[in-house]
Amino acid sequence: MSSVVDISLANLLGFVSLLLLPLLLLQRWQLIDVSKDMVISIGRMVAQLLLVGLYLKYLFELNHTVVNIVWLLIMMTVANTNIVRRAGLRSMKLLVITQISLLLSITVVTGLFLVVLVQPDSLFDARYLIPIAGMLLGNCLQGNIRALEVFFGELKDQEEAYLSDLLLGATVREAVEPALKKAFRSSLTPILGSMATLGIVFLPGMMTGQILGGALPFIAAKYQIGIMVGIFMAVFCAIALNLQLCLRVAFNPFGVLDKSVLLQQSE
Amino acid sequence: MITLRNICVTYQGVQVLHDLSVDINTGDSAVLVGPSGGGKSTLLKLLLGGVSWDKGEYQFQRETVTPETIATVRTHCGYIAQESRFLDASVRETLLRPYSFAAYRSCRPSEETMNMQLEQLLLPDNVLDKKVTALSGGQRQRVNIARTLLLNPSVIIADEPTSALDDESTDAVIALLLNGQKTVISSSHDSRWISRCSRVFTMEHGHMFETVAMEEGEGGYVQRG
Incomplete structure (x- = not known):
């Protein structure tokens, strides 16, 4: 087996945009609180993971x-x-x-x-x-x-x-x-x-x-x-x-x- | 037997017991009376280390009570709480729970002793297998009293022991607890219980004073003089 297949940021963004569907449906069903939580939680998750990914890259390279x-x-x-x-x-x-x-x-x-x-x-x-x-x-x-x-x-x-x-x-x-x-x-x-x-x-x-x-x-x-x-x-x-x-x-x-x-x- | 000197208790910044001093002798049956919130339950719990005091001295059998000596006080005294809230268990398990503690492990009562105790408190003999949560308030209170009596303490500290009982059960409890064989310190609003106690203390706003001296007379204790 080979090493990891990288995901391009554009493809990742495209995949993440699938979330618009549940978001629109939640809005339509007037589950405003859930949709608000969804946006905040997913936003935090994406930001945190990208930051950790970048941070760990340097941490692994430094390896101190x-x-x-x-x-x-x-x-x-x-x-x-x-x-x-x-x-x-x-x-x-x-x-x-x-x-x-x-x-x-x-x-x-x-x-x-x-x-x-x-x-x-x-x-x-x-x-x-x-x-x-x-x-x-x-x-x-x-x-x-x-x-x-x-x-x-x-x-x-x-x-x-x-x-x-x-x-x-x-x-x-x-x-x-x-x-x-x-x-x-x-x-x-x-x-x-x-x-x-x-x-x-x-x-x-x-x-x-x-x-x-x-x-x-x-x-x-x-x-x-x-x-x-x-x-x-x-x-x-x-x-x-x-x-x-x-x-x-x-x-x-x-x-x-x-x-x-x-x-x-x-x- | 029990001596309190200038005991003060503060709870969340508010003084709830003020400078209490009292001597309780062996064989006394003392009752605390007075309005709710006057400090009766706090004082009873304090005697067993359930409430800490900020100032003053507490002696039990002439020994100063400290966190190190409180275990001795607790095994000499039996506590009957005002609210009989037990874990979700059968009456048998509830009565036997104290015998899982190191202090009582060697003196587990027999089934016959438990039944006899329950009978004296007018509880049916088939009650042992019932869940305590399925019992009425009065029955739970009597199970609570039975559990304490089975431990055979020399002092009983009881917080409103008859509050949930009917007249017949109250008589049974009075006959068992106030028969002069044990030192009893209690709180109560029940006139029948109060009339059977040898000493009555009134508590109001954390202050305590002995109301009347009682002596044994026909049909219970009567006011001395």
Whole structure:
């Protein structure tokens, strides 16, 4: 098989213009809010991807260890602030623990993926480090948002039950156990669900990309298995670590939830 | 047994308990009365470390209560919450939930003990397999009380324990809780419950004062003197 077939910008523009059809139909059906969201989201997606494409080109050419690590840290910090805000929380302490959880889980799993599977000449080679870590980070972002949202939401909804257990002599960990279980279940279930249907119902992005890039399907499948295991491990570790650290920072010394970590409804 | 000295609590910048001092002795049955929002529930939760205090000292059995010692207080005291909100589980699972905690793991009650406790609270013996969410408010409140009594605490902290109960159930609860065998600290608006308590404290706007001294008389406690 040969290398990737480049897409001309004119052809890409032509393909993107197909979106005018759903846009016109949405306008006609008076789904103005959806069409507005569509324009904004697709505009952002195109701009972001083109910029990243250009930026990564220079990053790969430069291929400097420090620059690569700084880029990864920036990606993690952006992901971190997104996680805490979108989970309806606020607290410097939560930002710090989410950053620690992401940093540890992404570093360990990306490292293992590269050392055990890819075995590049340099572990900090931008061509491998950035896409693998980025893919893991994207999944950790969704998993952590869900886990924190469900964990704190459950504690808020079941406050009396949790407080009753605590005041009857449970440790914080024992009292929050139902919320912990629910958070784990709801954040891991989507990944397990997509794993179960992978390859039959849909071809995953990484595998498709590699095949389009000229890789043999069987090699692409092996990479995909590796990345799926990596995603699961990274999400699991990040959630486990994050929730574990939450037990230390989101509760007062008597084990009662510190409500200042929750965003008010109006905020 | 329980001593509070100059306890102050502030919540979201507002002082909700002002300089409270009180001594509760072993065997006392104390009740807090007064309008809603006066600080009764806050004080009851404070006794179990559910609310932190900014100032003052709290002693339990002559030991100063701190985050390090609160576990001992919680295992000596049984808490009955005002709202009996449980997780979606059967009555049996609800009664047994505290025995999954390290503090009670070795003293799991038998099926017979649980049934006996439920019977004393006028709950039918087939209730064990029912979902708590399928029970009426009064039944849930009695399951709540049964769960606490099964733990056999020496002190009971109860926030309006009879608020959801009919007269017959209220009598059963009074007979079980206010029989002089346990120290009881409660809040209530129920005149029958209040009349059976040995000490009555009025709470208003976070201030507390002992209203009347009671003593045991015919048919319960009566005003002393």
